[in-house]
Amino acid sequence: xxxxxxxxxxxxVQVEAxxxxxxxxxxxxxxxxxxTGSLVGMDVNGTLQITNSFPFPTADVxxxxxxxxxxxxxxxxxxxxxxxxANITYQNEMIKYLREVNVDANNVGWYTxxxxxxxxxTSLIENQFFYQKELNEKTVALVHDVSRSSQGAxxxxxxxxxxxxxxxxxENKFTTENMQKTKFTYKDILVExxxxxxxxxxLTSFLHQLPAAPPTEDLEFPTSLSDLKRNQxxxxxxxxxxxLDLSVDPYLEKSCNMLLDSIETHYTELNNFQYYQRxxxxxxxxxxxxxxxxxxxxxxRVQQKLAPLPEDEWERVFKLPTEPSRLEGMLNARQVxxxxxxxDGFTASITSKMFAVKSNLLPDxx
Amino acid sequence: MAVxxxxxxxxxxxxxxxxxxxxxxxxxxxxxxxxxxxxxxLDHAIRRDIRDTQSTRVIGALLGVRSEDGxxxxxxxxxxxxxTENEDQVEVDVEYQKNMLALQLKANPREVLLGWYTTSLxxxxxxxxxxNFFASPETGTFPHPSIHxxxxxxxxxxxxAKAYISAPVGVNAERASESCLFLPVPYxxxxxxxxxxxxxxxxxxxxxxxxxxxxVSDIEGLERAVDQALDLLERVAEYxxxxxxxxxxxxxxxxxxxxxxxSLAPKVDPxxxxxxxxxxxxxxxxxxxxxxxxRTQIDLSQRLATATLTMGGSDALASTxxxxxxxxxxxxxxxxxxxxxxxxxxxxxxxxxxxx
Numbered sequence: 269x270x271x272x273x274x275x276x277x278x279x280x281v282q283v284e285a286x287x288x289x290x291x292x293x294x295x296x297x298x299x300x301x302x303x304t305g306s307l308v309g310m311d312v313n314g315t316l317q318i319t320n321s322f323p324f325p326t327a328d329v330x331x332x333x334x335x336x337x338x339x340x341x342x343x344x345x346x347x348x349x350x351x352x353x354a355n356i357t358y359q360n361e362m363i364k365y366l367r368e369v370n371v372d373a374n375n376v377g378w379y380t381x382x383x384x385x386x387x388x389x390t391s392l393i394e395n396q397f398f399y400q401k402e403l404n405e406k407t408v409a410l411v412h413d414v415s416r417s418s419q420g421a422x423x424x425x426x427x428x429x430x431x432x433x434x435x436x437x438x439e440n441k442f443t444t445e446n447m448q449k450t451k452f453t454y455k456d457i458l459v460e461x462x463x464x465x466x467x468x469x470x471l472t473s474f475l476h477q478l479p480a481a482p483p484t485e486d487l488e489f490p491t492s493l494s495d496l497k498r499n500q501x502x503x504x505x506x507x508x509x510x511x512l513d514l515s516v517d518p519y520l521e522k523s524c525n526m527l528l529d530s531i532e533t534h535y536t537e538l539n540n541f542q543y544y545q546r547x548x549x550x551x552x553x554x555x556x557x558x559x560x561x562x563x564x565x566x567x568x569r570v571q572q573k574l575a576p577l578p579e580d581e582w583e584r585v586f587k588l589p590t591e592p593s594r595l596e597g598m599l600n601a602r603q604v605x606x607x608x609x610x611x612d613g614f615t616a617s618i619t620s621k622m623f624a625v626k627s628n629l630l631p632d633x634x
Numbered sequence: 635m636a637v638x639x640x641x642x643x644x645x646x647x648x649x650x651x652x653x654x655x656x657x658x659x660x661x662x663x664x665x666x667x668x669x670x671x672x673x674x675x676l677d678h679a680i681r682r683d684i685r686d687t688q689s690t691r692v693i694g695a696l697l698g699v700r701s702e703d704g705x706x707x708x709x710x711x712x713x714x715x716x717x718t719e720n721e722d723q724v725e726v727d728v729e730y731q732k733n734m735l736a737l738q739l740k741a742n743p744r745e746v747l748l749g750w751y752t753t754s755l756x757x758x759x760x761x762x763x764x765x766n767f768f769a770s771p772e773t774g775t776f777p778h779p780s781i782h783x784x785x786x787x788x789x790x791x792x793x794x795a796k797a798y799i800s801a802p803v804g805v806n807a808e809r810a811s812e813s814c815l816f817l818p819v820p821y822x823x824x825x826x827x828x829x830x831x832x833x834x835x836x837x838x839x840x841x842x843x844x845x846x847x848x849x850v851s852d853i854e855g856l857e858r859a860v861d862q863a864l865d866l867l868e869r870v871a872e873y874x875x876x877x878x879x880x881x882x883x884x885x886x887x888x889x890x891x892x893x894x895x896x897s898l899a900p901k902v903d904p905x906x907x908x909x910x911x912x913x914x915x916x917x918x919x920x921x922x923x924x925x926x927x928x929r930t931q932i933d934l935s936q937r938l939a940t941a942t943l944t945m946g947g948s949d950a951l952a953s954t955x956x957x958x959x960x961x962x963x964x965x966x967x968x969x970x971x972x973x974x975x976x977x978x979x980x981x982x983x984x985x986x987x988x989x990x
Contacts, residue, residue: 282846285836286677289670289829293710296828305741320677325740358740365734368727369714370681414828421855422831447940454936465835467845470676474793475840489885497891512859520921527925534932541939594939601936608929615922616853619915624860626911630904 278406279314281426282464285471287321288424291412294323295381299414302381304350304395306359308366309376311406317466318410319372321379322362324355348391350378351398375399377407384522385610387411388458388603390596396429397437408461415519416610426461433457442594454598455605514621520614527607530600537597547589555582665781665797665821666708669833671696672785672795672823678714679753679787691754693717693764695731696781697738697745704778707748708824713738715750724760726767749781755796757784762814765800769814782816797821 287307295303305323309316359375367373377399380387392409399407413423429437432452436442446452467475559582566576675694682692698710713734717726735747750768752761761782769780779799786794798816825833834855839847850858870892876882 284677285839286670286673288832288836289673292829292832293668293670296826299828323741325743358737362737365730365737368716368730369678371714416852417831418828421850421852422835424835424849444940453940463849464846465839465849467836467839468676468680469789469845470680470787470793471673471836472840472845474672474676475837477792489883490887493887493890493894495887512856512863520918524921524925527928531928534935538935597939598936601932604932605929608925611922611925613852615918617856618918620853620856622911622915622918626907629900629902629907 277314278311278316278408278428278461280316280462280464281408281410282315282317282466283410283424284309284317284319285465285467287318288422288465290321290323291379291410291424292417292422295379295412295414299381300383304378304380306350306362306375307377307379307408307410308363308372308374310372310374311376316376316406316408316461317372318376318408320366322366324350325358348395350380350395375407377409379410379412382411382413384415384519384526385413385606386526386603387413388599388606390599392427393429393437393457393595393599396427397434400429400434401438410463415522424463426463427458428461430456430459437595440593442598443591444594447594454601457598457602512621514625517618520611520618523607523611523614527604527611530604530607533600534597534604537600540592541597544589544592551586551588555586558582558585663704663779663781663799663819664706665783665819666706666824667783667795667797667821668698668708668710669823669825669829671698671709671712674712675751675753675783675785676787676793679785681714682753691719691752691756693726693750693752695735695750695768696748696783697735697742698748699745700748700778707778707781709748709781709783711738711742711745712751719760724763726764728767749779749783749799751783751785753785753787755784755786755794757798757816759812761816762800763812765814765816766802766812769800781819783821795821 291305294305297303303323305321307318307321309318309320311317363373363375378395380392380395392411396407396409399409408426408428411425411427413425416423432450433456436446436450436452559579562577562579562581566579569576678692678694682690692714694712694714696709696712698708700707715727715731715734717724719725739745747768750764752764765780765782768782771777782798782800784796784798786792797819799819800814800816803813803815835847835849838850839845873882873888874892877884
């Protein structure tokens with residue numbers, strides 16, 4: 269029975285409202301430094317239910333860091349947190365205590381914060397690989413994009429590494445040859461799972477008490493303008509009218525900058541590869557020259573009735589350069605894809621907003 | 635639940651019999667509760683252990699930050715504490731509380747212990763006992779007052795919350811530990827800008843039968859927001875029309891308010907707007923176009939990097955690739971040369987066009 273259940277692959281992620289709020293808080297508190305934390309829950313018939321979460325401590329990092337202003341260094345350390353030894357102990361300890369208060373005591377993954385979608389990097393891969401290679405391989409990485417969430421809809425995504433990538437990463441085989449054989453592309457690195465937000469009954473009843481939709485019945489008229497201004501009706505949480513905000517250009521600009529950075533990385537990778545290929549070509553010409561020379565030498569030796577010299581000595585004389593891993597380039601490609609889809613999303617909302625503004629200001633032209 | 639009570643009477647707290655040298659603060663306290671703390675309390679209430687305890691409530695500790703003058707306490711976080719309660723005694727797992735507190739503070743070093751919560755509105759002598767534990771100098775929040783938040787979680791009823799601080803009352807010494815005076819204090823539920831989008835998503839699920847909602851994309855969110863705005867405008871227009879038709883009673887303040895709102899609309903030259911609009915739309919579209927071109931280029935480059943090509947095929951492809959594709963094609967050429975020169979790699983190469 270257990271085996272049957274185990275074979276159901278994960279197909280969606282169900283996140284409790286509590287987890288959403290905890291992640292949002294933890295990520296916003298440390299922004300722009302990366303925040304990471306652990307998720308607990310259980311999987312039921314292919315749906316991974318995430319019911320609680322807790323952040324990883326980063327205090328010792330901040331204290332030991334010589335440059336507290338240098339948030340990049342702190343970010344890097346925080347990004348590596350999920351697989352550091354101290355935090356595994358911390359996580360186990362925490363889960364042990366959570367079990368006592370009836371919280372689901374299975375680790376089901378980890379979360380991280382991102383800034384404008386810049387989450388596809390080796391850190392994410394290494395962390396998720398670390399989690400997924402363990403016995404309980406049904407783990408996900410939740411990525412919460414702080415900057416994107418601040419300008420509209422909440423950006424929360426769930427990712428897993430694909431089985432083919434897991435196999436390749438385990439053996440660290442990212443050579444051209446291997447990738448040709450397995451037909452592995454950058455699109456197969458991460459598998460995104462759909463996320464569903466789930467509320468408990470109690471929470472639903474609580475949410476109905478928070479500022480809700482405007483009342484439908486007639487209200488008393490206000491006695492004066494100041495009276496009206498003082499008793500402003502509460503703005504409902506849903507739908508979020510903030511997404512009507514017009515200032516989206518900074519986000520677009522930031523996305524473009526990051527896209528440019530990615531292209532830069534791409535060129536570095538390209539250059540690395542070209543260097544490798546030139547190196548390889550040079551070595552191989554040398555080898556060919558050596559072989560021809562040896563063949564000629566052997567031919568003369570045969571004529572002189574001498575024993576021929578071995579022909580495979582070149583393997584010891586020359587050393588072929590190792591092929592650089594394709595992984596970096598693939599991740600970068602995936603990141604570029606992520607950015608450009610993001611830009612697409614921005615463009616869609618910006619243009620519609622702009623048409624709205626235009627027809628508002630110039631009603632006749634529409 | 636009153637989200638923001640407009641005015642509140644702060645009762646003066648009687649002074650505690652103090653430890654000499656440490657003055658307890660007597661300033662009024664405002665409590666701010668962040669939604670995630672409430673969510674966590676509600677989650678804990680659902681996970682109540684009903685097997686070995688007769689109590690219908692659960693307790694836990696509140697963590698958060700206090701303002702410098704101690705006037706404001708912001709509850710940011712909380713954790714559950716196992717406890718058992720029956721008619722004549724209450725047992726709180728002190729060891730658990732201590733360890734969990736240490737763990738929580740490790741991850742959030744700026745937060746401190748603020749008090750405790752329970753999931754029933756009743757205040758009884760056990761509450762006093764626990765309250766005194768949380769307010770004591772060794773294990774609690776002294777010299778700051780310990781905050782006690784009660785949240786009602788009765789099924790079928792609204793959720794109500796109350797916040798208290800406490801003061802000792804004058805009973806004889808042996809009963810002092812189990813008696814105290816609970817003083818109600820005002821509280822706010824406050825959420826920050828960053829939490830707004832999260833709350834939006836969560837509230838989106840509140841009217842659905844399954845209590846679940848998918849994560850929406852930006853454009854869907856925008857669509858809903860526009861719909862909502864149109865709806866609200868319609869309501870106003872309807873009201874104004876019915877006033878004009880003398881069907882409904884007019885209101886001067888409302889009229890004034892609407893006039894003020896309308897006067898915010900900028901006076902602009904149509905041509906300037908037209909021009910700016912066109913420029914901007916073009917900018918945005920070009921950015922989008924370029925982003926997609928880059929994506930295609932990178933995709934192409936990745937495909938070319940791993941594709942197996944024949945001599946003729948690679949040249950043809952390199953010339954169609956343009957810009958970066960050309961660059962890549964050049965690289966490909968270099969590689970081909972390298973392999974061709976070596977030729978002894980033993981690599982089987984089949985002529986195959988990369989499927990574009």
